[in-house]
Amino acid sequence: MPKGLIFKIQKLGVHWLASWPLSRLYRLSDLLFPILYHILRYRRGLVRENLMRSFPDRSLNEIKSIEIEYYRYLGDQFVETIKAFKMDDHELRHRVTIENPEILAGLFEKGQSIMHLLGHHANWEWYSKMLAMNMQHTLWFVYKPLSQDGFEHLLADMRQTHGIQVVPMKEVSRRLSSSLEKAVCCYFGSDQSPTAHNRFMWIPFLNQPTAVFLGAEELAKRHNMAVVYGSMRRKQRGYYSITMEKLTESPADYEAGAITQWHSAALERLLQEQPQYWLWSHNRWKLNPNKHLGVSPNAVSNPNPTQ
Numbered sequence: 678m679p680k681g682l683i684f685k686i687q688k689l690g691v692h693w694l695a696s697w698p699l700s701r702l703y704r705l706s707d708l709l710f711p712i713l714y715h716i717l718r719y720r721r722g723l724v725r726e727n728l729m730r731s732f733p734d735r736s737l738n739e740i741k742s743i744e745i746e747y748y749r750y751l752g753d754q755f756v757e758t759i760k761a762f763k764m765d766d767h768e769l770r771h772r773v774t775i776e777n778p779e780i781l782a783g784l785f786e787k788g789q790s791i792m793h794l795l796g797h798h799a800n801w802e803w804y805s806k807m808l809a810m811n812m813q814h815t816l817w818f819v820y821k822p823l824s825q826d827g828f829e830h831l832l833a834d835m836r837q838t839h840g841i842q843v844v845p846m847k848e849v850s851r852r853l854s855s856s857l858e859k860a861v862c863c864y865f866g867s868d869q870s871p872t873a874h875n876r877f878m879w880i881p882f883l884n885q886p887t888a889v890f891l892g893a894e895e896l897a898k899r900h901n902m903a904v905v906y907g908s909m910r911r912k913q914r915g916y917y918s919i920t921m922e923k924l925t926e927s928p929a930d931y932e933a934g935a936i937t938q939w940h941s942a943a944l945e946r947l948l949q950e951q952p953q954y955w956l957w958s959h960n961r962w963k964l965n966p967n968k969h970l971g972v973s974p975n976a977v978s979n980p981n982p983t984q
Contacts, residue, residue, distance in 0.1 A: 691831055695762035699915055702760055706752035714748040720958040727957045731883035746953035761802045762835045773807040773917045780921040784903050785813040789926060790860045792897040792904050796868040796944040799909035799917055799954045805864055809839035814862040817844045821869055853900045865893050867940050870961050877971045878934055882941050886966040894936040897928040904928055904936055906943045911954050
């Protein structure tokens with residue numbers, strides 16, 4: 678079957694599901710849980726290993742409880758992403774709240790570009806749409822291209838609302854240098870796993886050495902972007918709150934590696950609080966510190982630096 682036809686069928690199916698109310702989609706999610714967890718056993722070995730290494734002080738019963746809640750959340754994340762294709766502004770504002778919008782308002786007034794970092798926690802697709810609705814800058818959704826071309830095109834179609842522009846990670850630096858926009862906000866998932874060919878540094882994260890991209894920090898310094906970290910918490914099924922922290926408006930004042938340590942520490946605090954809403958089925962620790970050296974940027978030891 679031609680790829681173009683497959684994409685059209687996928688798009689029709691997704692838009693049909695997106696027209697369902699969330700209450701009905703959550704019933705679909707409830708059906709997905711036993712399929713993913715009990716029948717397919719989708720990456721259960723990897724999820725259990727990641728959880729046990731990340732929380733060595735928690736009992737096996739606690740680990741199993743987080744694991745089960747994670748798989749329930751995975752179904753919710755799937756149907757909520759589908760709903761994002763047709764969710765109207767009124768419903769989104771009802772379901773997602775920004776606790777401290779003044780963080781961004783001050784930067785908008787100054788006209789400074791923003792590096793807005795976050796982890797893949799809770800619902801980053803709804804987060805981006807809520808951010809765009811409160812955005813005075815041009816919002817760039819920075820993404821790492823997937824191998825599934827059709828699904829990637831569907832996601833790009835869904836994300837390009839409210840003036841959002843989707844920008845591949847490799848093109849960000851060039852576009853920042855050549856952009857005619859006075860100010861932009863880069864929406865950047867800072868917890869993606871780097872490859873051996875990327876620029877990254879090793880830091881202690883969740884009780885184990887972890888490779889973390891240096892790209893966001895280096896871009897912020899190169900283009901003098903204010904650095905903001907966003908934490909999204911799940912209040913109940915289908916409802917979220919966003920809290921933002923501003924690190925600096927002068928990233929060049931920080932030692933190499935300090936900003937990377939700071940945003941990683943912010944994510945770790947969130948995961949200690951709500952561990953079940955992160956992507957544990959992702960092979961986050963595929964690099965080995967004994968085989969992949971990474972970059973040694975003379976990082977400071979303090980994960981929460983101050984100016």
